[in-house]
Amino acid sequence: MDYLKNLNEPQLEGVMNTEGPCMIIAGAGSGKTRVLTMRIAHLIKAQEVDPFNILALTFTNKASKEMRNRIEDVVGHEARNIWMGTFHSIFARILRAEASKLGYPSNFTIYDTDDSKSLIKNIVKEKGLDDKVYKPNTVLNRISAAKNRLVSWQEYLKNPIYRADDESAMKPEVGNIYQAYADRCFKASAMDFDDLLFNTNVLFRDHLDVLNKYQQRFRYVLVDEFQDTNLSQYLITKKLAAVNQNICVVGDDAQSIYAFRGADIQNILNFEKDYVDLRVIKLEQNYRSTQNIVDAANSVINKNRAQLKKKVWTENTPGELIEVIKASSDNEEGKLVASNIFEEKMHHQLSYEDFAILYRTNSQSRSIEEALRRANIKYKIIGGLSFYQRKEIKDILSYLRFAINQQDEQALRRIINLPKRGIGPASVDKVVVAAYEHDITIWEVLENIHSFLSGRTANAIADFVTMIKAFKLEIERKDAFEAATHIAKNSGILRELYEDKTIEGLNRYENVQELLNAIKEYVDNEENEDKSLGAFLQEIALLTSVDQDKSEDNDLVTLMTIHMAKGLEFKYIYVVGMEEDLFPSQMMLSSRADLEEERRLFYVAITRAKIKLCLSYALNRYRFGRLKNCEPSRFLEDIDPKYIKVNRLQKGSDALAFDQLNPNHGTGSQYARNLVNSVRKKPAPNPQHYHKPDKDFAPSDTSGLAEGMKVEHAKFGFGVVTMMDNLGANKKAKVNFEKFGEKTLLLSFAKLKIHDS
């Protein structure tokens, strides 16, 4: 068993003891992924467990792909048959198979966050509530938190605690919005991300035969990043492992950074109570980083109160001290980091792929990118706006979604007037109201539109329905790729993009081509058993941009958020934007628990580095298009100073000069800027300047209007007709107004009173 070589004592223990419940508490860089992969390999090779009986759950597709590859290296192609993937993807797959038990079609749609938010927006509007109070984001977070704690809308409405919470937040209607939201999702045959887990719980609760089937199937259950599971996920795994009791979880409480998604460190503590015969293994030796980095990380995490005691140590060399870079602005920060990377690369003969730049928020990537481009340093961005979130892609996907599932309300709203076909929001509202009044689906109203509406809009809708029905047939008859191509072409989207000859237009056109290629690839890939368009859509709904790395050139500097970096390692790590209100984020300052989570995030960032860590901050930064002063992050002070190199003055930096110029943090210049802005600002149009007609003002019949007539306009006041244009369907008149000058008015719209002839 040569795969067992090079494992230390506790690691070996984690690999060999495959039976019974087991929890591995693994410090950063202690080789936990290695233990997990070797454990699975051991199950297959030594214990002859059928890969089909192993369920391994991860948090990102990237992690699961990587793990599968590493297992494949040991056990060969059999690794393919392991049930390995993210919680969401695995249970979406199971729900697809069992959907009918929950009253869903197997082709249910998966709503992404945008779909959810816009649905909530619609509901708030329909209920006549104030959208300033019920912001989609806030409401969705509240609903999401409830679902992650397995609280249905019925229980939510019943529970006085939630009611009191909502009332003290001046949002008493949240429960009712939750109810409407759940109802509309169900009617749309749609599940949001949280529903995938929530409904899996419902499925296992209400259908014991189904639960039993999967309990038998998954004889071994393994969970990576266990500290990031929420209650919903925790209960699923617990239920699945209830019969065989072969459950192994791996985690590190110091790296729990997903509380905002309902993750609960308590799960680790509860785990010990749930399994009396639990074997607990601690991995504390760090193999990844230098002594200085490990010690600095420890000094940071020790500032947190809530944590399990554990000592991460290393035998590695002390290595370099941590460098702190101070810059005058975000742009300069980018420049300094770029030149620093270039120097280190040259000096130590490194590749660009040895470097990663981490930041708290995606919006910070802009200034860094700019600097890297100027310095001719190649880079790749992970995360940010994903390919599947682009407008043109979402448009096409909405067509595909709606052709498959006619109940998908959000997809319908997106495409019904795209390209423009004369069906405006007013008509859509009428349709929705009609559906509500007759208690039928929106699609049924559309199919029989002539019973509800007449005229041009009704015809447009009838044409739309005919088109969708044709698409449906296309999907039934042809494979996913051909059907999608047909829909892209015949919906008119592709043509509209093709006619747009701007650079962005060309880009969009290419993106659609790329989407079609992706479908082709999906169809051609032998590993996908279900090649239908519906399966493809469900799969990509759970994909993020992390999962698509196809670039030929791999020697690139990596840019990403700290969250994305979890589980990865690089020789050189740059953490940028070490400023108050940015990192820690200003939204995390309200409670100790929030601040501690933020600090764990910093811990994660530090421990990604193998050889050198570099932290940077800027004194000024553009936010919302305005320059803001910033202060260095309190986290810099959390590091024991003996691990930090006192920085030489940056050459080429005017940071010092800037400080001298602006001893008061640049308030003077801000004042000057405000002055300039106030001068530049155009005076706001004053409605009081508009003409006020008599209260008995009534528009005249303008069919006999002619040049030279004196008229009164409701807003522009008195004027003289200077020219008539009676050609074509739209009669126009040019009127020279006393106060507003010459205007061209469409007579079918303009309200004019004729004052003399």
Add this chain to the structure above:
DNA sequence: TTTCTGTACTAATCA
């Protein structure tokens, strides 16, 4: 109904 324009508001992290 559509298009244009100015304004107000925004960016926390992921599946």
Add this chain to the structure above:
DNA sequence: AGTACAGAAA
């Protein structure tokens, strides 16, 4: 710096 929305004009 972007974009989403409202309101005006066509």
